[in-house]
Structures are given as structure tokens and as C-alpha cells.
Amino acid sequence: MATTRGQHLIGQEIGSCILEKLLGYGGSSAVFLAQSRTPDEKVAVKVFLPRSTMDKQMQKNFYTRFLREAQAASELDHPKILPIYSYGEHHGLPYIVMPYMAGGTLAEYVSRHGPLSLSEAQYYLEQISSALDYAHEHGCVHCDVKPANILLDGAGHAMLSDFGIVRLMQPEDATVQQSMKSAETLMGTPDYISPEQALGEPLDGRSDVYSLGVTLFFFLIGSPPFKAENSIAMALMHVHETPPALGTLRADVTPHIDKVVAKALSKWPEERFQTAGEFSAAFAEAVADADQHALSESSDKKRASASNGGGNQAIAALEPIVQIKPVGQGAFKLRRYVLSAVLLLLVIAGSVITVYIVRIPNTPPRVQPTPTTTPTDYLAGEQSAWPQSFPTFFFKKGEYHILNPFPKDIAMAFYVGNDMFTNFRLTVTTSEIQGSRDGGDYNGIVLRSSMDPLQYYLFEIDPGDGQYEFLRHDEQGWHLPIGSGIVSDLLPNFGQRNVITAEVKDNTFTFYVNQKPVGAPMTDPLKPPLSLGDIGLCVEEQGTEVAFSHLQIGKAVITSLASH
Numbered sequence: 001m002a003t004t005r006g007q008h009l010i011g012q013e014i015g016s017c018i019l020e021k022l023l024g025y026g027g028s029s030a031v032f033l034a035q036s037r038t039p040d041e042k043v044a045v046k047v048f049l050p051r052s053t054m055d056k057q058m059q060k061n062f063y064t065r066f067l068r069e070a071q072a073a074s075e076l077d078h079p080k081i082l083p084i085y086s087y088g089e090h091h092g093l094p095y096i097v098m099p100y101m102a103g104g105t106l107a108e109y110v111s112r113h114g115p116l117s118l119s120e121a122q123y124y125l126e127q128i129s130s131a132l133d134y135a136h137e138h139g140c141v142h143c144d145v146k147p148a149n150i151l152l153d154g155a156g157h158a159m160l161s162d163f164g165i166v167r168l169m170q171p172e173d174a175t176v177q178q179s180m181k182s183a184e185t186l187m188g189t190p191d192y193i194s195p196e197q198a199l200g201e202p203l204d205g206r207s208d209v210y211s212l213g214v215t216l217f218f219f220l221i222g223s224p225p226f227k228a229e230n231s232i233a234m235a236l237m238h239v240h241e242t243p244p245a246l247g248t249l250r251a252d253v254t255p256h257i258d259k260v261v262a263k264a265l266s267k268w269p270e271e272r273f274q275t276a277g278e279f280s281a282a283f284a285e286a287v288a289d290a291d292q293h294a295l296s297e298s299s300d301k302k303r304a305s306a307s308n309g310g311g312n313q314a315i316a317a318l319e320p321i322v323q324i325k326p327v328g329q330g331a332f333k334l335r336r337y338v339l340s341a342v343l344l345l346l347v348i349a350g351s352v353i354t355v356y357i358v359r360i361p362n363t364p365p366r367v368q369p370t371p372t373t374t375p376t377d378y379l380a381g382e383q384s385a386w387p388q389s390f391p392t393f394f395f396k397k398g399e400y401h402i403l404n405p406f407p408k409d410i411a412m413a414f415y416v417g418n419d420m421f422t423n424f425r426l427t428v429t430t431s432e433i434q435g436s437r438d439g440g441d442y443n444g445i446v447l448r449s450s451m452d453p454l455q456y457y458l459f460e461i462d463p464g465d466g467q468y469e470f471l472r473h474d475e476q477g478w479h480l481p482i483g484s485g486i487v488s489d490l491l492p493n494f495g496q497r498n499v500i501t502a503e504v505k506d507n508t509f510t511f512y513v514n515q516k517p518v519g520a521p522m523t524d525p526l527k528p529p530l531s532l533g534d535i536g537l538c539v540e541e542q543g544t545e546v547a548f549s550h551l552q553i554g555k556a557v558i559t560s561l562a563s564h
Helices: 056-075 106-113 118-137 174-179 205-221 231-240 255-264 276-307 349-359
Strands: 017-026 029-036 041-048 086-090 093-099 150-152 158-160 322-324 338-340 393-396 399-403 411-414 424-434 443-449 456-462 467-474 483-486 497-505 508-513 534-539 545-554
Touching (some): 106 150, 205 255, 399 411, 411 443, 424 443
Antiparallel strands (some): 150 158, 393 399, 424 545, 443 456, 443 534, 467 483, 497 508
8 A cells, every 4th residue: 555655664774864754755755754873863864665667767767866856955055945964775775864844844834724824925935936046046947846845844944845856957967867858757746837847848947936836826825726637637727727816716815916926827938037036026025015005904994984983894894804714633634725704705785785784783673582492493484584695595495505606715694583692502404415525515503693793603514524623703813723523423425414413501512413422512712702693504615515404493592682
């Protein structure tokens, strides 16, 4: 099995280093954490592991690539290029000894923490740009710039690594250079290659500028600009397709930022920034302009709000605000991406206005109902209390469907009947009708959404991955998950029904899926907890459709809006 390749080397001594732990794989190599005898420190050792499908010529080509990486990196002396301590051969397997970077790769960082802020992206772009400009000045094109080849130390500083397919702009040894021109070594990583690299044309530093532009796109969105079924299709997209504008995927990206990224991703090298440093400087300027614009806009809104007594609060709440979901604390992989906190995301503007009119202070108070222990089906019996705007929100055969049409938003629908809730037991049946099943098809319930539309709790399940999350969102943005983990009895197939149950009391929440508890009771550690508000339903991921039914709330302490 692929996951066991290289395990037999653990405990062996390679190049005066004792291999202790397998850190990961890359192409036809494995990287190990090792203890170096001279000097006495932790290092990373990269070992070439030929695959069983390789013939002798392919092994020879990869061996040449491996030595090429060691030679190229050892000749480059720059604080942002990962140095090579030593290299050699162990029982026919070439190896490279490098510093151990405790922070992992930037690809892993974004996977765990979600897309970077503009300032974070600028910080890393500046560091890698300086490394690339230095390499280009010394006649080297990296050819494989991507987040997985950017390593972080324990303090979060970045270094560029993996010069395995480096190209010389003025090659001294034509034989060695020609040996690198196989499809397996020249192409690099299809998600990040430049158009000229995909076409096998001569390369210079501007090819790395393109790949750096794709890398920046990943930093800001959490994924590269293109998706394809295979490497050839991906290469053709880089040659022919226009990447989506960042501003359509993320609300804090200004036209100035979009213009900078679009220039870096030009199909023609002469139309790009001619150096990585030029690209970095232009992006820094665009981010500074965006920050200044945001400050100015915030001041204008505050003045406008003061002048009309806050009457525009409901309208201002409709404006998208970029939020990044926090990192889950479990050992499993959670999807992360930019999302806009748009609470209803209805296609018809009138529907949005209607919902928000119900929640502004001048609305007649809700009727105080008599508290009851008899569960009421808040979907079947009160369809008029839910937004309906086909094909996003609609009832079908007694079930309430939400089909999320938005690339990076959560589609939320709120109950706007007479009742508001504080302590209660809620049960709802969910059934995923369609979705991508790529780790982002979350759906679930919104709890205690207050008059401030940025304040609510979110409990979601992902039938495809078998995971759950419980989070809090307020005016500070997303907080670390109150709870997250695996649901052992989640039914994964489309059309199967999962029953979510939430028991809410003060700031403690207990959840069940299919009548079995999900972890221990969870307590919101933040003060004050969100104490009163509406309930809602939510669906993540564009193209995901979920049918909700049998929404029952019992033992509820229900109050009227007038008392608040």
C-alpha cells in the first residue's frame, strides 16, 4: 500500500541521521523527521523511493532530478530558500538532508486554518518573491512554485523548497538539461503550471511569476482557480481559460487587487509582471488601498448610522462581510474557505426586505404564546413563515428544500413566525439530495440568531465525510469551534435521512444525530452567551441541495420581541 512506502527505513541511519518518523510523500520520494548526529539537531531527510511502475530509465531520470535538486539548492544562498545540509546515496537510494521546518507547508496551514487574510497573503508573497527573484538572478527557474513547496518554521516564516525540476535559463550542461525534459519531470504540478510550461515552451522567471499568482489565488480562496478531471485537462485550462475574478469569490477583494492578480495570471509572459518582486510590490499597494478604503467606508457608515438613529442597521446587515471559519481542534481534516455572512441570500430582493422588516425594532411585537411541552412541526404547519424563492428556497412534497447557488456563501433561511426561543429541544430531519461530496457539503441548524444578524450559533453535519461542527459567530467573526468531531452513525448516501436533535439550556448545548449523542455536552465559553433568538436552517457548498422536514420544538421557553 502507498501509505506504507518507506516505513522500513524508520530507525535506519542515513547520512549520519537516524530516521524517526515519516512526515509525508512527494512524487517519488518520502520525507522523514530525523535526528542528526553532527550537529545534534532535528532535520528532515528526503529519500528517493522508486515506484514499482518505474522502469530503469524512469528511475535514472528521477535519480538525475534528485541530484539536480541538491545541486541547485546548494548553489543558492538566500534566507528564504531552504538550504541543503548534505546529500548522498544510501543502498542505492539518493537522499537529501535539510532543515526541519516545524510549521509544515503553507498548503497544510491553509487547509487547517482556512484562506489567509490579505495582510497574511502579502506577508508570505513578499518572502517567496524575494527568493524567486534571487533564483532568477542566478539563472534558475523553479518550475514548481506551489503552497506545498513553501515551508514554515515554528515562528511562521516561509522558505521556498523543492528545486527538483529547476531549469537553467543559460544551461552549462546540455546533456543534463535534456535529461530533465521528460513529461514526468518537466511539467511540475498541473494545478500551478504556467501556460508556456504546459505547452513545453522555453521558460524564464515569468513562468514562476504565473505559478506564484496561482499560489496567491490559493492563499486567498483556499483552492486553485481551476478544477479538472485529469492533468491534461488542467494544463489546457491554464492555456485557454480565464480564471475567476477574486472579487466574485471574496468580499474584501477590491478591483485593484483583482487587476494585480489578473496581470500575474496573464497567458502571455510579456503581459505579466516581469519579476516576482514587481508582483509583490503591486499587491502590497493594492492591499494598502483596500485597507484605506475599508477604513473610510467604515467611518462613513458610522456617521450615517449616527445621523439616522441606527435605522439603516437592517440594510447594512445585508452587505457581505468576509469571514473565515476557525480551525477545528480534531485530528481529522475539515474543509475551510471564505464565506460571506449574508443571512438569507435570497435571489429576490423583496424577500430579503420582508424578512428583515420583521426583525427591526419598529415592527409590531410578536404575540406572546403560551409555553407548551407539545412539539409543534414548524415546517409542515407554518410554511408561510419560511422564505420561498425557487429554486433556492422552496417546499416540495411537504419538505423544505434549500439549494445553495452561491460559490462561497452559506445559504440560510430563518423562521419568521411569532415565536422566539431561548431554552428548548429541537429536532429536524435532513436529507441531502445532491452535492459535490468534496468535504464541504455541510447542512444543519442555526440557533439563537438575534436581531443583530451577525450573532448566531451554527450546528452542521457533513454526511459525506461523517463530521460535525458547532460554532459561534458574532460581531467579532467566527470563533474556534465549540465542538467538532466524527459522527459514528451518520447515514452517508444521497436521499438517506439523518435526524439532528439539539437540547439548548443557557450556554450549554447537547446534540444528537439519529438519536445517539454527538460528543459530550458543549458549553459556550464566551461571555455573554447568545441567549435569545430565531432558529434557522443552513446549507453550505454551491450546488448542494438538502430537504428538511419534521422540525419540532418542545419544552420551549418562548418570549415576545416586545420585552427585548
